Amino acid sequence: MTQQRILILGAGELGMSVLRNLARRAGSSALSISVLLRxxxxxSIDAFKQRxxxxxxxxxxxxxxGDLAADSVDTLAALFKRFDTVVSCTGFVGGKGVQLKIARAALNAGVPRFFPWQFGVDYDVIGRGSAQDLFDEQLDVRDLLRAQSRTDWVIVSTGMFTSFLFEPSFGVVEFESGIVRALGGWDNAVxxxxxxxxxxxxxxxxxxxxxxxxxxxxxxxxxxxxxQLADKxxxxxxxxxxxxxxTVPQLKRELALDPDNGLKKYRVVFAEGKGVAWDEKQTFNAQRGIAVENVGQWMRRSLSVSETTLAG
Structure with a gap:
């Protein structure tokens, strides 16, 4: 069996999850797994990073x-060249232009297969010119990949990370305060x-x-x-x-007063309700019969109902 050489870009929350799952399969699937880190x-001598x-x-x-933000396209391409598959798990932390740089490096390297960082909403459906300007770069990456045939590619659309729905700064759920907010309307879905x-x-x-x-x-x-979230x-x-x-008009007004606020950009996109929700029955996991964690299960695993919370 020919060994498949896989490079994961980044070891944050998602990167570590991908790495752990691939490592479990490495013996039976003849995988060689590497991770690109600064x-x-x-x-680092930091205890957490060392662990x-x-x-x-x-x-x-x-x-x-390797450094995705600082290294040139040519430098990254030279790093990618010896791998069969490159999976980008970097998120948007690198700032504007980094996702396009990574995609160009993968294509220049002639990587046989590439998974770009697209773990989120359906950018094709949202389209260009949305409130979140970073999304246009995601469409640029898709255009770049679709315009060539040398490198195979796969995009995984996941929706929002479940934990982000409960992130206090996002504003949908204020758990301790007992407040839940609908982005755009109570019938809107995510x-x-x-x-x-x-x-x-x-x-x-x-x-x-x-x-x-x-x-x-x-x-x-x-x-x-x-x-449904409020009921749960x-x-x-x-x-x-x-x-x-x-409401959408309210959120747009708030964004206009604070146009560089990334969270307010996201709120508008999700309130508009386009490309942020899809039929569970049509998903890869449903069609393959793969069990996943729903919102209720995540709450039971992750949230603590204290006496203070119940007192409200």
Whole structure:
């Protein structure tokens, strides 16, 4: 069996999940797994980072030094060249232009297969000119990949990370305060998937037979309406959450007053409700019968109902 050489870009929440799931399959699937990390991360004396590096090495994963933001396209292409598959798990932290740089490096290297960082909403449906300007670059990446035939590619659309739906700064759920807000209306829906499930499903998609090629693959932990979310919160805590609707015009006004605020950009996109939710029955995990964690299960695993919470 020919060994497949896989390079994961980044070891954040999603990157680590993909790495762990691939490592579990390495023996039976003849995989050689590496991860691209900043040299400063590999050499760090920080205890947390060292534990992470130790875990990677214990899993048989080789850390490769590289800097996606600072290195040139040619430098990255030289790094990518010896791999069969490159999977970008970097997120938007590198800033504008980095996703396009990574895609160009993968194509210039002649990487046989590339998974770009597109783990989120359906950018094709949202289209250009949305409130979140970073999304236009995601469409530039798709155009670049679709315009060539040398490198195979797969895009995994996951919806929002489940944990982000409950992130206090995002504003949808203020758990301790007992407030839930609907972006655009109570019938609006959002698809969410946990980072753990995205990692497991990405590994399944990468190794699937017959090979998945040149397409967008949708996955979902759950597609949930904001009204359903409020009902679940009520049932989970045994109290009635205050329900507040944030309309699209209201959110657009708030963004106009603070145009560089990334969270306010996201709120407008999700409130408009286009390309942010899809039918669970049509997803890769549903069609393959792969169990995933829904919102209720995530709440039971991740949220603590304290006496203070119940007191409201």
């Amino acid at each position: 040299p400063s991360t590999i050499q 992470e590096i130790d875990e990677l090495r214990a899993l048989g994963i080789e850390p490769i030094p 698809t969410v998937t946990t980072a753990e499930d995205i990692g497991a499903l990405t590994a399944e998609i990468l190794l699937a037979e017959p090979c998945i090629s040149r397409r967008v693959v949708h996955v979902a932990g759950e597609t949930i309406g904001y009204g 919160l009520d049932a989970f805590t045994g109290r009635t959450f205050e329900r507040v609707e944030w």
